[in-house]
Amino acid sequence: MSCLWLARLYARHAGRSKPTVTRMRDLPPAGVITIAYSRRVFPRVVLSDVRRGAILGRFRKKLAICRLRRLDPTMRRNRPSAEEILATYAAVGPQWAAERSQALFERGWLQRFVEVAPGREVLDIGCGAGQPIATWLEGAGMRVTGVDGAAAQCALFARNLPARPVHHCDMRAMALGHRFDGLIAWDSFFHLTPDAQRGMFPVFANHARPGAALLFTSGPSASIAYGSVAGEPVYHASLAPEEYRALLNAAGFAVLDFVPEDPDCDKHTVWLARFAGEATGV
Numbered sequence: 001m002s003c004l005w006l007a008r009l010y011a012r013h014a015g016r017s018k019p020t021v022t023r024m025r026d027l028p029p030a031g032v033i034t035i036a037y038s039r040r041v042f043p044r045v046v047l048s049d050v051r052r053g054a055i056l057g058r059f060r061k062k063l064a065i066c067r068l069r070r071l072d073p074t075m076r077r078n079r080p081s082a083e084e085i086l087a088t089y090a091a092v093g094p095q096w097a098a099e100r101s102q103a104l105f106e107r108g109w110l111q112r113f114v115e116v117a118p119g120r121e122v123l124d125i126g127c128g129a130g131q132p133i134a135t136w137l138e139g140a141g142m143r144v145t146g147v148d149g150a151a152a153q154c155a156l157f158a159r160n161l162p163a164r165p166v167h168h169c170d171m172r173a174m175a176l177g178h179r180f181d182g183l184i185a186w187d188s189f190f191h192l193t194p195d196a197q198r199g200m201f202p203v204f205a206n207h208a209r210p211g212a213a214l215l216f217t218s219g220p221s222a223s224i225a226y227g228s229v230a231g232e233p234v235y236h237a238s239l240a241p242e243e244y245r246a247l248l249n250a251a252g253f254a255v256l257d258f259v260p261e262d263p264d265c266d267k268h269t270v271w272l273a274r275f276a277g278e279a280t281g282v
């Protein structure tokens with residue numbers, strides 16, 4: 001199969017204009033090709049599977065079906081495990097902090113979180129460098145305590161919020177001996193495996209005062225996915241929404257709101273809950 005044939009097939013599949021091949025060369029073992037539409041170079045795609053079969057209309061029984069997908073360059077390496085996440089953040093902490101969006105698309109949810117919390121003490125679980133979320137919460141009158149499993153991230157948090165405590169520990173083993181008015185795990189909790197996520201709800205409950213707010217992000221459905229942080233691949237996982245609801249209820253939390261892929265929050269899937277002060281069973 002030629003690069004040109006693959007490019008044309010992909011163009012039909014994606015509904016794009018007719019492509020031109022920018023580099024006519026044999027496909028490498030991974031099946032990576034580079035194609036362009038007009039003057040714009042299209043992202044690299046991978047031939048992940050080739051098999052005989054049917055394709056649209058007149059191509060049926062004549063052409064192979066190619067499942068082509070876009071490929072983030074970081075994903076050419078082996079898919080990382082959840083156990084690699086702390087080492088990754090430790091290695092790229094300063095770069096990630098510099099690249100992390102400061103647009104505060106999270107503002108609407110943070111405002112609701114502050115309104116629900118019965119007091120001012122907040123635990124930021126997976127706090128990272130503390131910007132922009134912890135610094136915004138401080139500006140809103142909250143007192144933030146940070147927790148992160150990567151020492152480099154804790155150092156950045158301490159630099160950005162020198163008056164606030166930060167604990168270097170894995171959230172799964174977190175036992176601070178103190179309860180807070182609000183718990184937030186924004187874009188951190190979802191780096192855990194599904195089983196580890198299930199085990200976090202009693203941990204949340206053990207650090208929550210009666211009426212405490214809990215704000216966290218997940219995926220929109222049960223899945224495992226891979227993203228990148230400062231160019232390094234990272235693991236993500238999510239449970240099904242109905243399982244999150246059951247776990248929250250068992251740990252004593254009542255769901256106040258759940259918005260999958262919130263269009264007003266950069267497509268984040270967001271949960272807001274309140275701790276009733278008594279677990280029903282975990």
